[in-house]
Amino acid sequence: MATDQGRTANVNGLALMAELTRRSIPETGATRFRPPYAPIAIGALAGHHRGKDFRPTRLPPSHQWAEARGAVFVETGMWLRAQWYPLPGEKDWLPIVDREVKQVREAVGVCDVSTLGKIDVQGTDAGAFLDRLYCNTFSTLAVGKARYGLMLREDGMVMDDGTTSRLAQDRFFMTTTTANAAKVMQHMEFCHQVLWPEMDVQMVSVSEQWAQFSIAGPRSRDVLQRVVDMPDAIANDVMPYLGVKDLTVLGGIKARLFRISFSGEMAYELSLPARFGDAAIRALMEAGRDFGIIPYGTEALGVMRVEKGHVAGNELNGQTTAGDLGLGRMMSSKKDYIGRVMAGRPGLVDPGRPRFAGFKPVNKADRLRAGAHFIAQGAEAAAKNDQGFMTSVAHSPMLGHWIGLGLLSRATERMGEVIRACDPLRGGEVLVEVCDPVFYDPKGERLHG
Amino acid sequence: MAEAAARSALDGLYRPGRHGKAEAAAGVTLAELGNIALASVIARKGKATLASEAARRSFGVDLPETPRRVQAKGIELLWAGPGQWLALSRESMPAGELETRLSAVFAGLASVAEQSDGRTVLRIAGPKARDVLAKGLPIDLHPRVFRPGDTALTVAALIGVQIWQTDEAPTYELAVFRGFARSFWKFLAESAAEYGCEIA
DSSP states (O other): OTTTTTSSHHHHHHHHHHHHTTOOHHHHOOOOOOSOOSOOOHHHHHTTOOGGGGSOOBOOTTHHHHHHTTOEEEEETTEEEEEEOOOTTOOOHHHHHHHHHHHHHHSOEEEEOTTSEEEEEESTTHHHHHHHHBSSOOTTOOTTBEEEEEEEOTTSSEEEEEEEEEEETTEEEEEEOTTTHHHHHHHHHHIIIIIOTTSOOEEEEOTTTEEEEEEESTTHHHHHTTTBSOGGGGOTTTSOTTBEEEEEETTTEEEEEEOOOSSSSSEEEEEEEGGGHHHHHHHHHHHTGGGTOEEOOHHHHHHHHHHTTOOOTTTOSSSOOTTTTTOGGGSOSSSOOTTTTGGGSHHHHOTTSEEEEEEEESSTTOOOOTTOEEEOTTSOSSGGGOOEEEEEEEEETTTTEEEEEEEEETGGGOTTOEEEEEOTTTOOEEEEEEEOSOOSOTTOGGGGO | OOOOOOOOTTTTTOOSEEESOOSSSOSEEEEEOOSOEEEEEEEOTTOHHHHHHHHHHHHSSOOOSSSBEEEETTEEEEEOSTTEEEEEEOSOOOTTHHHHHHHHHTTTTEEEEEOTTTEEEEEEESTTHHHHHHTTOOSOOOTTTOOTTBEEEEEETTEEEEEEEEETTTEEEEEEEGGGHHHHHHHHHHHHGGGOEEEO
16 A cells, blocks of 8 residues: 555556456445545654653652752653752762762762652452562561562562561552562552452552652651651651651651661651652751751662662563572562462572672772673683673772672672673773672661661 | 642643633633542452442442442542542542541441542643544543543553543543653643643
């Protein structure tokens, strides 16, 4: 039919067919055509979806505030998030991010983490349902407590992680990574509708209902005590690490506070109705002024998680098992769960598989690059000698050099070994030492404040 | 400390008044609806009938079993999937209040979760409302198949929406996820410009 959809090109064919059957075109009848048969601009088909509107943009509750403050933004899926917050005169991203990390670790910082997937899970079987979904146990979690959860796919590979809290005997508040929010929700609905329809469990996305802010650093509680209506309710002894509390903030706004940490510092996540997200970031900044509070972006968040050796999207890449990531101990042996059987396949428990580890440059001035492949010293830098790759890197302002996380064959038996991180794509190689993935505060003492 | 001010997702984005084509009567009017409380209601296992009876006792209406919206005293109940509803109230109330009230009505029969802040609700009305929506909605809104009282969960301009029709003007109301509200508004306002658009 070609570009005119048969409107004109077919006329010659119709005339020939009419002649062959000794009739006229009106007698044989014409074929149908459909629009567009006249040239139209592609823009007319694209309509509104041009330029920045090619796809929708999703904005977290503090966006307008961050914009006015001069934040630099990054697209994560459809979300636009603050990547870092330059101060007047600051140009280079690295010193800005270094400053943000140091300020959080030495004082306090606030980050909008509203983009995390949030799922309200209710029902008499809610705990039992989560036990089947996650490889670790949730039915034993006490009301008012949060727990880190890891879920596998049916094939035994890691699917997603996040912190899930128990709000009541029959109610949980689940969080997922920003990237996998929709996928996890779909997975849960499939599990309920197809695999276990007999379970009394109800789930609904509340991702957009709640503005959520991470307040992290040794002065985080001091800041929060000026924002919550009853400061004593969040004292260290009544709300220890992994505690969860319903409370009110800013004069009567119903909110939830979670004492959880991605940065490794004493930290909280404050969740409140999204309409108050803008008011909350302004109030937190004002309340924190005496304590040196700064806003920090996704880059500083990423640096701190690398310093702490936490896995994230680069490691949860669909090809890693819980064991690969050093999280094998989370796989319960007392219950069944999605992925349990397939995670036991010989190829997935092979001790030679690449394992999660830390990597530091032998020459402290060397810059590390994510994507570099690990090759033994003296071996040819070729695919046959490939032993794994660097998944994430960061410049650590706390250590004063670059650090990396990666997956290396038999890494746990190779601590202290020096290997090459080869980057043929961008050129160059760096000698790195295999080390524990937790670079900063390995005993985790800072969490407890 | 700063006064805790509620802020709409569309704050500062638009200016009320006449937009687009200036001649003749406006083809559509657009408005953001404030003071809307929302909550999702999901029946517990095997309790859909009892939940519906509870709704009848408290509000005088059954929970709709097809994609319809029913109105009762102080509450509207919109079908949102099998065994799922979106409850809506136009009464002014504090954040979280609708969940508290409905949890009492449906105790043990349905799970309730506050959604007032999770959605932005918009209204589009007027003789050209259908033409504007046709630019982004894949579903047919012709009165033959979509009438006052009908609701649908669909997409518009690549954004998930729940839409319902309230009268034959025609007037439609749409709930979109808050984070997408600014993108969605731009689509609506731009699509309405050629017909002349009055923003309330």
